[in-house]
Amino acid sequence: MTTAFPLAWPTTIPRSKNREAGAFRTSLAGALDNVETSLRAFSRDSGEAVSGIVLSSNVSLGVQKPADPGVAVWFVWDGIQICIPVDRYQTPAANLQAIHHVLEARRTELRHGTLALVRASFQGFVALPPPPHWSETLGIGRDAPRQQIESAFRARAKAAHPDAGGSADAMAALNAARDQALKDSQ
Known part of the structure; x- marks a missing residue:
């Protein structure tokens, strides 16, 4: 299930390394309203319902320039x-x-192209489920201290490692979970 918090980012799209200021002069409330209006208009124009809308981010209310926008x-x-x-x-x-x-832009494609064109362009946005949160992978709480993170990692690595009957993919997921957990615990 996709969550509003923390940010559920699709694994198929890399994160930006260098962020720009941008030239938009829209407030957060205005941008939220624009997205909601566009989704409703897209649904109406395409004749297909839009449902299950989740706006996902790592942002806390009131933070203007968060570390992860x-x-x-x-x-x-x-x-x-x-x-x-x-x-x-x-x-x-x-x-x-x-x-x-x-x-x-998808609405413009719909007006000047066909529904088939929009379906084709949306194929790049088809979402695989987001990866599980590191706490799920490590089997610990989100507020776990560094020592517990390392301990949980070592315990799970014994079964996940390819030499112990696990797989390279399982070990890679475990390594990624530990790295993110340690980063989040700083």
Whole structure:
């Protein structure tokens, strides 16, 4: 299940390394309204319902320039789970406004092309389920201290390692979970 917090980012799209200020002059409330309006208009124009909308981020209320301003909008359209993630800009408002423009581009395709064209362009946004949170992978709470993170990692590595009957994929997922947990615990 996709969550609003923490950010559920699709594994198929890499995160931005360098974020720009952007030229948008839209407030967070305005950008949220624009995304919601675009989703409703897209649903109406396409004749296909948009449902299960989740705006996912790592942002706390009131933080203007968070360390991670990325936003992912998840929804179901035409029977497929779609995710439009943007973290190109330094603020959540700018990233939401960019998502609004991506949705408006799909509406333009719909007006000047066909529903088949829009379905084809949305194939790049078809969302695989987000990876599990590191706490699930390690089997510990989200507020676990570093020592517990390392202990849980070592215990699970005994079974996940390829030499112990696990797999390279299982060990890679475990390593990634430990790295993110240690980063989050700083």
